[in-house]
Amino acid sequence: MLMRSDILTEADGEAVAVDNPEGAGACLFVCEHASRRMPERADNLGLDADALVSHIAWDPGALDVAKRLSALLDGTLVHQCFSRLVYDCNRPPESLAAMPEKSEIHDIPGNHDLSPAERYARTAAIYVPFHDRISTILAERRTLGRKTVVVTVHSFTPVYMGRQRDVEIGILHDVDSRLADCMLAASAGGAYRVARNEPYGPQDGVTHSLRLHALPHGHLNVMIEVRNDLIRDEGGQRVVADYLAGLLRSSMEMLSSEAS
Structure with missing residues (x-):
């Protein structure tokens, strides 16, 4: 059941993908939970088919929304190629959440009793290339004097541990709330129930990518969570992405005018 230290084969391909690398827009979109795909040697971590298509394995609809946002705002998009259950x-x-032994009600047999070598191998094969790619893109943009806004895109379940979630879109931030504040103000009275740091917040450890890439360099940043029943099909993904693109565009314009 446990994965070997050489966890990815040549057949698995790259651990990270980049869309629209030459995008001229300010936004760098990041989708950490884009895929539910398992490496060949993972043996599906001992999970059945239902678990592997559920939210525990990925963020349904998030990549499609991120791709549309990338197109609408001409932003580069970085997304991972394997399930977050292998490495989040x-x-x-x-x-411990990087390679969880349990997710919601599901036990993850293939994540039990991982050796240090196996944990290191997953980190080296999946986490490091993903974040190295983001760091490289950001460094190149800074060298060129390009302003960058880091936007991570996620989805969440309508019901969690038996509890209904009424919020439809979460606007999350860590210590830098500049962009989130503007987006929340722009969303007031709009089409969706939008809330700050819901259904998760920095206290849950979900702002890691923002802390790693945006905060140290002062990049405007935000994490977006969309309830996944709203983006289960192409129509919903299009409507939500169009709405979010409008929020981002107006908020960035507002912050730019204030800074000038």
């Missing part, structure tokens, strides 16, 4: 790229290596 929005968690640091020292976090």
Whole structure:
């Protein structure tokens, strides 16, 4: 059941993908939970088919929304290529949630009793290339004097542990709330129930990518969570992405005018 230290084969391909690398827009979109795909040697972590298509394995609809946002705002998009159950790229290596033994009600047999070598191998094969790619893109943009806004895109379940979630879109931030504040103000009275740091917040460890890439360099940043029943099909993904693009565009314009 346990994965070997050489966890990815040549057939698995790259651990990270980049869309629209030459995008001229300010936004760098990041989708850490884009895929439910398992490496060949993972043996599906001992999970059945129902678990592997559920929210525990990925963020349904998030990549499609991120791709549309990338197109609408001409932004580069970085997304991972394997299930977050193998390695959650929005968690640091020292976090137990990076390779969880349990997710919601599901036990993850293939994540039990991992050796240090196996944990290191997953980190080196999946986490490091993903975040190295983001760091490289950001460094190149800074060298060129390009302003960058870091936007991570996620989805969440309508019901969690038996509890209904009424919020439809979460606007999350860590210590830098500049962009989130503007987006929340712009969303007031709009089409969706939008809330700050819901259904998760920095206290849950979900702002790792923002802390790693945006905060140290002062980049405007935000994490977006969309309830996944709203983006289960192409129509819903299009409507939500169009709405979010409008929020981002107006908020960035507002912050730019204030800074000038």
